[in-house]
Amino acid sequence: MSARITIVGLGSGDPDKLTLGSLKRLQGAGERYVRTKDHPVVAWLEETEVSFVSFDDVYEAKEDFPSVYEEIAARLLKRGEYGPAGMEIVYAVPGHPMVAEATVKLLRERCPQAGIALEIIGGESFLDEAFVRLGFDPIEGFALLDATDIGGGRIDPRRHTLIGQVYDQLTASEVKLGLMEVFPDDYPVVVGHALGVSGQEQIRRIPLYELDRIDGYGNLSLVYIPASEDEALRIRSFERLHEIVTILRSPGGCPWDREQTHQSIRKNLIEETYEVLETIDDDDPDHMREELGDLLLQIMLHSQMEEELGTFTVYDVIRELNEKLLYRHPHVFGNLSAEDAEAALNNWEAMKAEEKRRKGIKPEQQSALSGVPRDLPALMKAYKLQKKAAKAGFDWEQIDGVWDKLEEEIAELKQAVKDKQDPEAQELELGDVLFSVVNAARYIGADPEQALSRTIAKFTRRFHYVEERLRAQGKTPGDSSLSEMDAFWEEAKSKERE
Structure with missing residues (x-):
């Protein structure tokens, strides 16, 4: 005992x-x-x-x-x-x-x-004194948070919020940074020391930015943020985004948004994705932030349409994504290990195959080419299909085989054009050439989509230079000779080398 x-x-x-x-x-x-x-x-x-x-x-x-x-x-x-x-x-x-x-x-x-x-x-508890001394009713909505675990995602401005364990100025500084993710720097907050203790109690109302600039913090200190219905304080929250999209699609919302269907805005999803990619290529974080928002809006709209039908909500989308990330990273959230990116990818693929088995799909009975989205751009789709085929062993042993195949396809295209074969036959031969070029890109470890995008950007940049030089002479490409334009083209190339 x-x-x-x-x-x-x-x-x-x-x-x-x-x-x-x-x-x-x-x-x-x-x-x-x-x-x-x-x-x-x-x-x-x-x-x-x-x-x-x-x-x-x-x-x-x-x-x-x-x-x-x-x-x-x-x-x-x-x-x-x-x-x-x-x-x-x-x-x-x-x-x-x-x-x-x-x-x-x-x-x-x-x-x-x-x-x-x-x-x-x-x-x-200190809560009893806080309710009395700070003058709020917790039934209106109340959150008690630990000063060591403050983040924007945990703060709801619509609730009275008490933050305990504010032991010192360093802790107060961490609290301030967390609160500034939601509130403006000058937002009024309350600091309470020794609430209800005769001769020791202090209650100070200060702007948020002064939170770590005052003295008196100790074991009996807390920070209080009164509840507010100011919607501007929720402008960073995912919940507010969901509310806005719901309102836009509601009977009293936007007529255009209400009329949209999955099919009517299908192309928007693709366009917004490419606009995000453009900001990545331009290394433009400010523009990227905006375009990522536009892409997120498409996801919200498609999810809202399904929520209205009762099939799923955007929170179900998030739940499934979270579950997938946790499950497919056993080297982070489980007991497996991964020493490098290749090992992590192998874990991902193994867990992905296990997910399929749980759904009754037998990966070993699927085609080696399965899993490539049907509607991918052709260049990207060719690249992914070839990677899967190569993984299954269907690949050239040496790059010489790739060059031979490319030369063979170019010769067949030339012959089709020379023989004036029908347009469809010539198009197929052209496709074979492009497919072989993609194979060469894969073999040297280059992304053909990115390679072509860079070439397009280079072409556009040089052509703009040609137009500018012609414009300086009072001309346009339409009333200039090819030799004139070619000279400026070479000039643009020379400037790039400098």
């Missing part, structure tokens, strides 16, 4: 708020421990000869809070396991034991496993 552990909440800091029952348990305990002595009630209790062993030394010895909490829980469990049978060990924590107390969470998980009886006695 082991000792018993009782966890007692010391309240928000005012000794008058400590219940008589909690005081009796503290006075009658065989052993008393406190997470930290940096709390007003602890000092008052010690004046009444209720002494404690504190774990403040653990904070000094460990590098981070999780390690601190693990060590405190381990020490208490060990003392409970080897302490005198039936003895009550009281562990006192600031506030309420069930509010923002990581050590209590660990003890609740591990005491039953160790066969140690555990009792928890509540206390006034």
Whole structure:
């Protein structure tokens, strides 16, 4: 039989708020421990000869809070396991034991496993004082966040938000950066120190940018952001985007958006994708941000159409994507390893094949060419098909074979043109040449789509130069000779080499 552990909440800091029952348990305990002595009630209790062993030394010895909490829980469990049978060990924590107390969470998980009886006695939490001193009702919408885990995705401006564990200015700086993802720099926030503690309470209303420029942070500090219905504060949120698209497609929304179908905006999806690619090629982050938004809008619209039919929502799209990413990266989220990109890709392909088996598809019975989208641009599609065929062993052993095939196809195209074969036959021969060129690109490790895009950009750049030079002479390509234009073309090439 082991000792018993009782966890007692010391309240928000005012000794008058400590219940008589909690005081009796503290006075009658065989052993008393406190997470930290940096709390007003602890000092008052010690004046009444209720002494404690504190774990403040653990904070000094460990590098981070999780390690601190693990060590405190381990020490208490060990003392409970080897302490005198039936003895009550009281562990006192600031506030309420069930509010923002990581050590209590660990003890609740591990005491039953160790066969140690555990009792928890509540206390006034800092939330009680916050509701009174800051003057808001949590039923209006309320979030309690940890200062060490603040990000824009966790903040909803429509809810009253309290951020606890703001121990020092460094932590306040991290909180400020997280809040600035949602709120403007000068947004008014409230900092509270020792709420409800006579002679120590401070409530300061400051602009957000000053959050880490004020003093007084400690164990009894918090940050409060009042709830706001200002929609401008939600302009970065995915939920707001979903709302906007839903409104656009609603009966009272935009007539044009309401009329669209999957088929009517199908081409938009392709066009927006290529506009994103253009910003990537131009290394233009500002324009890329805009075009990625346009592409995201297409995804939102297609998802909204299905939501209206009751088949799925955009959140189902996100869920399936998240599940896929987690499943196909076992070297990140599972037990497998990947030393390099090739190993990671092999893991991806293996998990992808396993997904197919779960759906009743047998990858080994599928064509080696399966999985290439039907509507890809022809150049890109040829490249992907050839890669799959090569992976299955259908490939030239040496690049000489590629050159021979290319020369053969060019000769056949020439012959088809010379013989004045019908246009369809000539087109097929031209396709064979292009297919062979793609094979050469794959063999040398070049992306044919990118290679051709670069050549197109080069052609466009040089042609614009020709037009500018002609324009300077009061001419246009239409009223200039080929030799004149060719001279300027060569001039453009020379300038590129400089």
